[in-house]
Amino acid sequence: MVAIGTDKICAVVAAEHSSSMWNQLTQALRQTRTVELRLDWLRNEREIHVFLRRLAKKRPRATLIATCRRREAGGRFRGPISSQLLILAQALRAGCAWYDLEIESSSKWTAELLDVLLGGGRRIASAHFFRTSPANQRRVVADLWKTRPQAIKIAAKCGSLSAGVQLLGLARVKRNTIVVPMGDVVLPLRCLSLRAGSALTYAPLENATAPGQASFDTLKNLWKADQISRKTYVYGVIGNPIAHSLSPQLQNAGFQARKMDAVYFPFLVHDLRDFLGAVKALGIRGFSVTLPYKQEILRHLDSCDPLASAIGAVNTVVVTSAGNLYGFNTDYIGVLGSLQERVTLSQSRVLILGAGGAARAVAFALAQSGASVCICARRPKEAKKLARAVGGLEFPRSRLKSEFFDAIVNSTPIGMYPKTENSPLSARDLNCRLVFDLIYRPVTTKLLQLASRRGIETVSGLEMFLAQGMAQWEIWTGRRAPAAAMRKAVLDALRTETRTAQAKP
Ligand code: NAP
Helix, strand or coil: CCCCCCCCEEEEECCCCHHHHHHHHHHHHCCCCEEEEEHHHCCCHHHHHHHHHHHHHHCCCCEEEEECCEHHHCCCECCCHHHHHHHHHHHHHCCCCEEEEEHHHHCCCCHHHHHHHHCCCEEEEEEEECCCCCCCHHHHHHHHHHCCCCEEEEEEECCCHHHHHHHHHHHHCCCCEEEEEECHHHCCHHHHHHHCCCCCEEEECCCCCCCCCCCHHHHHHHCCHHHCCCCCEEEEEEECCCCCCCHHHHHHHHHHHCCCCEEEEEEECCCHHHHHHHCCCCCEEEEEECCCCCCHHHHHCCEECHHHHHHCCCCEEEECCCCCEEEECCHHHHHHHHHCCCCCHHHCEEEEECCCHHHHHHHHHHHHCCCEEEEECCCHHHHHHHHHHHCCEECCHHHHHHCCEEEEEECCCCCCCCCCCCCCCCHHHCCEEEEEECCCCCCCCHHHHHHHHCCCEEECHHHHHHHHHHHHHHHHHCCCCCHHHHHHHHHHHHHHHHHHHHHCC
């Protein structure tokens, strides 16, 4: 059986105009030699012919897969099956070695007739399920092979990781099987499908052509999908929402700098049990925990670091080879990493704004370092509870203007992207030597701007984010984190994000 291209990450090229499609193809070929041409995305048959004529002239040296999916199978092509087949035949003459034909079209023709019409090409027989995974997946696979193709593809929407894991199981049955789990919850499976044996994974260069796709850049450069193997150690971050997290940039930069065979994914988790049920099947060795699961995860651990237990929140989990879960809290380390060298904590008086999960880590870290801790929160009862837990005091907002603190720490989300104009305190409230804002998006919040203007030293949440993430990395790997590379990756991502936001009209 002939393999489908040497590069396992297939760039999906899809545009309405032949010139944009050509630009995407040129761009794709700089990074991979396996490309799917979504001819059905071109706005009409004229554009398709213009594109294919250009392809026939240039004949790039690559494995090209021609797809002209009809609307009934989730594509954009409006013409009849006969036109679809004629276009695919033209694509083969223009240099495509493979074509993808959906079961809705191929089932209307015999394999012999398809051979006569498109005999020069190798066929991927495909089936798509955009709403949910089919109940009898093995039957679908058998039906696809019955049409005598050279490869098959089954793409299915998966609403849970367990459904995704089940789909991946199909990849191992026979060579040249492509499995495509679709949906935000199974995003990392776009990469892990290769490890499970899928012949290809698809990634759009620009335009998403299916739900929950990872971009080509993410698959190739962040996750290094083409290097993934059964030996690769898998890590991730769980949360909801999760798309904004910079932890994948931070952690993967660490693995890449130390040349480790490991990868870190973002997992959008709606149901903690679903994620935990997939840990073993996906070979996950450890994961970070973020909102809203830092407390809930405690109930599922086999053991927990005493400090994390006392804080009542876990942001780091180690999975042992026996499948046991151990919890830690590195936010605590992040707080100390950000403040220790700037404030003599043992002799300091610190005000913490907020009484949520992060505030708890801040309060414990500071109290254990000998600081006198005051808690100010919009719900005084919560502030009192936290103050009592760390031997501190609840502090009413009305007294802010008249009291001095060595440091004020914002542990509320006020001022976080996108509401960057907000600040939890006014300039007059800032009677202190240092202001530490836990928020790191934006790096310089409104609160920090107000403090700077008054000549007060400022510390961004970025420092804590980096320190807590590096501590996680060290817990998992037992090695020293490559700090410079990890910091650079996050700063680069933040810079790119700022540039993109500024470029938007
Ligand atoms: P959380 O558990 O939801 O707690 C948020 C706290 O802020 C609660 O006390 C909440 O009060 C209070 N709050 C929320 N909105 C408020 C408002 N409009 N006015 C007054 N108080 C308000 O969240 P968290 O996990 O502690 O996270 C807090 C912030 O820290 C977030 O911005 C997060 O991104 C940041 N953080 C940063 C790092 C880092 O590494 N830099 C790590 C962890 C967290 P109620 O209980 O009354 O709602």
